[in-house]
Amino acid sequence: xxxxxxxxxxxxxxxxxxxxxxxxxxxxxxxxxxxxxxxxxxxxxxxxxxxxxxxxxxxxxxxxxxxxxxxxxxxxxxxxxxxxxxxxxx
Amino acid sequence: xxxxxxxxxxxxxxxxxxxxxxxxxxxxxxxxxxxxxxxxxxxxxxxxxxxxxxxxxxxxxxxxxxxxxxxxxxxxxxxxxxxxxxxxxxxxxxxxxxxxxxxxxxxxxxxxxxxxxxxxxxxxxxxxxxxxxxxxxxxxxxxxxxxxxxxxxxxxxxxxxxxxxxxxxxxxxxxxxxxxxxxxxxxxxxxxxxxxxxxxxxxxxxxxxxxxxxxxxxxxxxxxxxxxxxxxxxxxxxxxxxxxxxxxxxxxxxxxxxxxxxxxxxxxxxxxxxxxxxxxxxxxxxxxxxxxxxxxxxxxxxxxxxxxxxxxxxxxxxxxxxxxxxxxxxxxxxxxxxxxxxxxxxxxxxxxxxxxxxxxxxxxxxxxxxxxxxxxxxxxxxxxxxxxxxxxxxxxxxxxxxxxxxxxxxxxxxxxxxxxxxxxxxxxxxxxxxxxxxxxxxxxxxxxxxxxxxxxxxxxxxxxxxxxxxxxxxxxxxxxxxxx
Numbered sequence: 001x002x003x004x005x006x007x008x009x010x011x012x013x014x015x016x017x018x019x020x021x022x023x024x025x026x027x028x029x030x031x032x033x034x035x036x037x038x039x040x041x042x043x044x045x046x047x048x049x050x051x052x053x054x055x056x057x058x059x060x061x062x063x064x065x066x067x068x069x070x071x072x073x074x075x076x077x078x079x080x081x082x083x084x085x086x087x088x089x090x
Numbered sequence: 091x092x093x094x095x096x097x098x099x100x101x102x103x104x105x106x107x108x109x110x111x112x113x114x115x116x117x118x119x120x121x122x123x124x125x126x127x128x129x130x131x132x133x134x135x136x137x138x139x140x141x142x143x144x145x146x147x148x149x150x151x152x153x154x155x156x157x158x159x160x161x162x163x164x165x166x167x168x169x170x171x172x173x174x175x176x177x178x179x180x181x182x183x184x185x186x187x188x189x190x191x192x193x194x195x196x197x198x199x200x201x202x203x204x205x206x207x208x209x210x211x212x213x214x215x216x217x218x219x220x221x222x223x224x225x226x227x228x229x230x231x232x233x234x235x236x237x238x239x240x241x242x243x244x245x246x247x248x249x250x251x252x253x254x255x256x257x258x259x260x261x262x263x264x265x266x267x268x269x270x271x272x273x274x275x276x277x278x279x280x281x282x283x284x285x286x287x288x289x290x291x292x293x294x295x296x297x298x299x300x301x302x303x304x305x306x307x308x309x310x311x312x313x314x315x316x317x318x319x320x321x322x323x324x325x326x327x328x329x330x331x332x333x334x335x336x337x338x339x340x341x342x343x344x345x346x347x348x349x350x351x352x353x354x355x356x357x358x359x360x361x362x363x364x365x366x367x368x369x370x371x372x373x374x375x376x377x378x379x380x381x382x383x384x385x386x387x388x389x390x391x392x393x394x395x396x397x398x399x400x401x402x403x404x405x406x407x408x409x410x411x412x413x414x415x416x417x418x419x420x421x422x423x424x425x426x427x428x429x430x431x432x433x434x435x436x437x438x439x440x441x442x443x444x445x446x447x448x449x450x451x452x453x454x455x456x457x458x459x460x461x462x463x464x465x466x467x468x469x470x471x472x473x474x475x476x477x478x479x480x481x482x483x484x485x486x487x488x489x490x491x492x493x494x495x496x497x498x499x500x501x502x503x504x505x506x507x508x509x510x511x512x513x514x515x516x517x518x519x520x521x522x523x524x525x526x527x528x529x530x531x532x533x534x535x536x537x538x539x540x541x542x543x544x545x546x547x548x549x550x551x552x553x554x555x556x557x558x559x560x561x562x563x564x565x566x567x568x569x570x571x572x573x574x
Contacts, residue, residue: 048467
């Protein structure tokens, strides 16, 4: 497992110490998880959800949504009616 | 009787008879908090000013003759359940200043019944943990022995109920986070069937497993709160459109002929002897009052922890992608957008949360998905089928809630796998989506509470509550209080 690659995918800047610690611990956990391979699951359906409900739809009616000022109230940085983020394009 | 030790049913009775006013009750709770909170650290946020104001209003309402189920009853809410206008942190730096602009469905329903919010209780960050040591705001202590953990992740709620810092509380349970702390703190914790209580406003950890439920001083209170919080909610698409029975009405009914499955996989070599004997004595007690124990087997039990940690971590890595420093929460400075994301998440999340995001990201990454996440979903089916098969012949299953009583603070923090294994008896229930309750069934020689887990069929909370109540009425464990 390339820990730096996973950290990049997860958008986490890890310290050297965390890299070392997580490599060791996750390796350990994965070894434990390998016990699942003892079971033959060839003909077994996967369970993603315990209830038999699928595709829950509602009528497409317009209802009131969160007002803009409230949606922006917790934003760390905002301007007018927008969230503000650091520069994306050079 | 001290006011802070009242149950919901007793407090309700005292209020309706005019013996106690909501203000007196709320003041008694805050006095208790003043006396013991420094030792216990159950709360992240206290809402005293607002609670005192609301108690006055409830008193006026009651005088006007307005009747509500929880009029003036002080409750605590786990800090991963959104309360409009009241900071909801998930015990994480990344949400330290987050004030929800909306109310969760469960707290909206409690509000409609006139409850009073005392405060938001501590948890393992984003509910990831079994000891409440993973909180960014410090560990909660077990009121029976403050050198020990209260369990987790709803450790703040369980500890607050056990120490009289609230009348009852709500928690959430993804792999045992209601039942395990309830067992270790000597109180009652119920994880309802997946889909029976709305998750709207519960900060998502593992969406296919998370469920909100009550933590209370006795079984009747559990039924009272379940009556209020369960039922279909259009705001949660996984909420089941089924009608809700009156859970309180089944309490006191006969349990003669009820078949109790005793799974051999839950009474294993090396488990704590006092836990084992307390649970077996409880089964004998139930047999004395008419239940029939049957030996059963749940053959895939040994694979539950591995299955759970893949599924829960994978779902968490996806759910927690939303904490990116843009729409809400903490933001760290970065030289560009990517750098800002990386630093925000590095500084905002604690170690256990990062570890699980890493594990989940790996399990879902290209080339590994089938081997880990896919495999775990298949094994989940087998675990679910184990229960379905057993429930063809028995009505309930009884197991210990935890393999040992509360362990010492710091004992397992350096070994995540050992910590994960402390949930070994509670995890399968979440994977199968079925309901289970933990109730007190004894004390260890060190005076630490021991919990028994009663597991039921899908949407059959009535039977587990009925059996739990019958047992509780024949014992006095639930009446013991910690000496603080």
